[in-house]
Structure formats: C-alpha cells, structure tokens
Amino acid sequence: MSRTTVRTARRTARRTAVAPLTTGDAELLVVAAADAAERAGATVSVSVLDAGGHPLAFRRDDRAVLISGETSTRKAFTALQLDAPTADLAGAVQPGGPFHTLPTALDRPLLFIAGGLPVHRDGRLIGAIGVGGGAPEQDHAFAAEALAAFDGATEG
Numbered sequence: 185m186s187r188t189t190v191r192t193a194r195r196t197a198r199r200t201a202v203a204p205l206t207t208g209d210a211e212l213l214v215v216a217a218a219d220a221a222e223r224a225g226a227t228v229s230v231s232v233l234d235a236g237g238h239p240l241a242f243r244r245d246d247r248a249v250l251i252s253g254e255t256s257t258r259k260a261f262t263a264l265q266l267d268a269p270t271a272d273l274a275g276a277v278q279p280g281g282p283f284h285t286l287p288t289a290l291d292r293p294l295l296f297i298a299g300g301l302p303v304h305r306d307g308r309l310i311g312a313i314g315v316g317g318g319a320p321e322q323d324h325a326f327a328a329e330a331l332a333a334f335d336g337a338t339e340g
Contacts, residue, residue: 299323
C-alpha cells in the first residue's frame with residue numbers, strides 16, 4: 185500500500201470514527217436525570233447502557249420502588265435495540281401492530297413504556313438511557329432532560 189493510500193485511509197478513519205459513550209458521559213446522564221426527578225419530587229432509577237447493551241452507570245433512589253431498577257434498564261435496552269424513544273413505540277406492540285410479538289420474542293425482554301431514549305454522538309448510536317419509577321411521561325421527560333444536558337456538554 186502506498187503512503188498516499190495509508191494517509192487517505194487514516195484521514196477517513198478520523199472523520200468517521202465516533203467516540204464511544206464513556207463512564208463520564210454515563211455519569212453525566214445519570215446525574216442530570218436524577219436531578220430532574222428530584223426537582224419534580226419523583227423517586228426513580230436511571231440506567232445507562234453502552235452501544236453493546238452493557239451497563240455503564242446505574243442509580244436507584246433509595247426511596248424508589250424496587251422494580252424501577254429493572255424497568256429503567258429494560259427501557260434503555262429497548263431504546264438501544266430499536267434506536268428509538270420507547271414513548272414512540274408503545275402503539276407498535278398493540279395487537280395488529282408491527283412489533284406485536286416482539287416483547288416476548290427475545291431472551292432479554294423489551295419494555296415499550298415511555299422513559300427510554302437512544303443516545304447519539306455525531307449522528308451515530310452510542311448507547312441509551314432509561315428512567316423508571318415515575319409516571320411514564322415523567323420518566324420520558326427526565327431522560328430527555330438528561331439527554332439535553334449530555335448534548336449541551338458535548339457540543340463545541
């Protein structure tokens with residue numbers, strides 16, 4: 185391979201490489217969501233997964249219902265696998281919907297309740313956040329506020 189070809193390949197790789205979700209990013213998301221919930225008087229759990237679906241950060245308010253830990257993780261996993269907000273997917277699993285049998289088709293159950301959002305950097309999926317424990321609309325709002333904080337911190 186010529187030097188020119190190698191240099192061109194390296195420049196292309198630099199332009200197309202996207203930094204993965206880091207533990208620092210995950211902590212920012214968790215803190216922002218937890219702070220939003222606290223301001224609203226809600227007690228929640230927050231899960232952040234990397235692009236492979238592996239946990240990077242988790243926090244459960246000690247007053248939150250125990251199942252919120254599981255629901256936050258499933259919401260994040262669902263948002264990650266389908267690269268879509270879980271709030272937008274609820275109708276798709278209703279009888280006759282395109283994903284009607286999907287929630288039970290996988291080894292790891294999906295959860296089609298608002299509160300899960302995919303996380304993108306430079307237009308690429310790098311992870312997901314899930315919030316559970318509040319009303320679905322609250323969980324979605326807390327996750328969205330965390331995502332806005334993440335986007336604001338990573339711009340520039």
